[in-house]
Amino acid sequence: MAEPASAPLRARRMRIDTYQEPVLFMRRDCPVCQSEGFEAQSRVAVSWQGHRIVATLNVVDADFITGGEAGLSEAAWRLLGAPEGAEVQLAHPPPIESLGHVRAKVYGRPFSDAAIAEVVRDVAQGLYSDLQLAAFVTACAGNRLDLRETVALTRAMVGAGETIDWGPGRVMDKHCVGGLPGNRTTMIVVPIAAACGLRMPKTSSRAITSPAGTADVMETVAPVALDVPAIRRVVEATGGCIVWGGSVRLSPADDVLIRVERPLDLDSGSQLAASVLSKKAAAGSTHVLIDMPVGPTAKVRSSDAARSLSQLLQDVARAIGLQVRVLETDGNAPVGRGIGPALEARDVLAVLRGDAGAPRDLAQRSLLLAGELLEFGGIASAGTGAASAASTLATGGAWRKFLEICEAQGGFAEPTLATHRRDVVSARSGHVVAIDNRRIARIAKLAGAPKTPCAGLELHANVGRFVERGEALFTVHAGSPGALAYALAYADTQCDVVLVGGDD
């Protein structure tokens, strides 16, 4: 379909941060706005030298922008890549035909393979508005995709971005399905595996609904936004890496969907499988170990749910040619002490350095996973993996390898902790009976995690421990007094988030 040409406007960076939605600011009386009939909330195609983005229009009736300018939000500015003052063309974007498939799905008709590929291609190209993304995500959530649709979604997500080819041989990967605050084993497992001779180029995500993703945590100690050639150099030099998957356009549709899933706090088995496996396939992995914590307040709440999610992951993996092994782990309580990027990094460093006070649960889980991975990767025989992993950690081999990886990624630095802190104390004496993962995570998020890296909380009492009345149960860390007060105001209404039994 022909797009009517329009007189060009000059691109202007408005320095308005709208998070990730590209927004265009234009004067109501500017000639383009008038002649094209654009209105507030119109979707507008903005083109510069062959690049084209689609942005949502905000119409301006004030003087901080002129009629000759097309003002771009930070997200629009990044995506378009035009210099200040560049001539940009504005036009109505063609109607998004693939939205018809989303509408049909909402009304209960299954996606065809071709339909889902069209949707994912348009999503990856940034054609969907946030509202349209929200409708797509909601229509797919709650187990509304069957296996065929999930496989098609996964394949479409791989196909919509870059892929990395590592040549012959096994390429190991691990992934945790999440829901367990502090479960930051990747940063320990990768250096163990690499030190033992496995090839493990690990791309991680940022948090979706949790207070921190591995990429958020790793970023507090080393750069994680590496491109594909840089990743290749790091892995060829050290055997492993721990980088952010979002900067390499591996499954870029996933990154777009995540920006909507996060504020909606929605995810589903199918989206989880497509998200995880499309990233792994695009990253060139051949063997993927999946850590699935199961517990009443973890993401996977029961063994039944674990079995069906595990089956789905196996089925989708088989269809797209990946080997997957799923390990159900204890998901009853947070792992380690810290929750939030910098606090979790501190726990990881303590384990790697063999500090006397290092959280034992984090070390044990990491060794369990690393042992399994050594066996899955064929360099330890059945039953011997955990011992090999333990010795690699104990001798400092894992710590040296971790520093080597950090240096190759751009340099290691200690994480910066928060200056705004306050303890939440126990109202009674007794044994800690339970810790509610979801509400603990919520407090960390209210304190600012993961966007504020130093924010989160530090648990002082494990399940089973005896605490005195007035003893600190946890410390909230925040980047500002307001965020601290906000998190504490919520925590004060949740007196049983760390449940202390009535032994007094």
Add this chain to the structure above:
Amino acid sequence: MAEPASAPLRARRMRIDTYQEPVLFMRRDCPVCQSEGFEAQSRVAVSWQGHRIVATLNVVDADFITGGEAGLSEAAWRLLGAPEGAEVQLAHPPPIESLGHVRAKVYGRPFSDAAIAEVVRDVAQGLYSDLQLAAFVTACAGNRLDLRETVALTRAMVGAGETIDWGPGRVMDKHCVGGLPGNRTTMIVVPIAAACGLRMPKTSSRAITSPAGTADVMETVAPVALDVPAIRRVVEATGGCIVWGGSVRLSPADDVLIRVERPLDLDSGSQLAASVLSKKAAAGSTHVLIDMPVGPTAKVRSSDAARSLSQLLQDVARAIGLQVRVLETDGNAPVGRGIGPALEARDVLAVLRGDAGAPRDLAQRSLLLAGELLEFGGIASAGTGAASAASTLATGGAWRKFLEICEAQGGFAEPTLATHRRDVVSARSGHVVAIDNRRIARIAKLAGAPKTPCAGLELHANVGRFVERGEALFTVHAGSPGALAYALAYADTQCDVVLVGGDD
């Protein structure tokens, strides 16, 4: 939950039109942003003298706003109602507990009555972001609400706004479920009914997914944004009114939901029933006649679909104490000639005035509905309603009543037509076999309807008529050359939108 106080900022109207989502603009380095830990896309509560709104934050790193100002988008400005420079307080809004109910629904659990009431109350108060509204609407679409949930949604929507009490006696209403372009019978039926002595205070909606709603069409000839006392005065003086329901906070949650349903182009039986019947109940109606056009490209596509929607409307109406009669009508082709606010108004006026060239189909449908309504209202015996209606129209009684209503609403004016027009001609000679309502509506929307009142299209050929090759099938009307070109570019790819049989 206590909200931490913050230093006040001065409210500033930014004159940025973000359509209906309230947006707050704040400097990244302003003290409140810093101390509260606000970030782009944060939801922020803005308070002024007991009024509180929740807005989405855009963070600014430029000088067109100072660190002491809280910049408000047009929607935020309207909702808050503070004067320029007023001191406003900013805080984190409390978490929206009712979102948990939406999430549970996405995962397949039915809403309880209490849950849906909480959701609707929060929606009506503007607490949901557009993303969250999109998730709610999508979760309810596609027949995912059962009868009990639909009744609960309807009751909750009535309860969340104002209601009008007309005292004893019948209060008549009619509603068309839509999907049939140009079907603007309300503006003919209301004056007939009022002229015959019925009381008919009609509140209409603006377009959701169509090129025009009755309120959009009526607004091209008379003011429609009346408050409750004004409506009461008009109805007491004339017996009827045709006003926009959105300006009177009857079922305000419906107005909020519509702003998301419109760009998503999603609606469902349950939402339709809740939307229509909550408005009617809140407006104080006792008897509602529903015009349900059925046709392959109308909103209701088959007799089966009509029966199930009709049953749903009857069931919900009974549960909330309304009498509903449903009339299935022919939905095979657009009604009248014009599609778009001003063009449809022109057709209505022609029928009321008895012009020789007035569209006969519009007149006939209006008389069918008016006749049914006179019988339903108890002032015509069975089988005699249509004749009474016809005589009221033929004698000019309906036209005089219409002018009387317009004057009472604020004054009558002829609709303004577009200056940018172009014909789309037939590529062959033959009989018109079919007209695709959906694609015809799309062309009208691409031309700018309903936001641009003069935009739309004018049909020249009815189904069955013989057209010569090169003869105009329809004329596109637009408010700007760009919008005209845009609509025509789409129309050019849809050569069969008016299907002409191969008689040549």
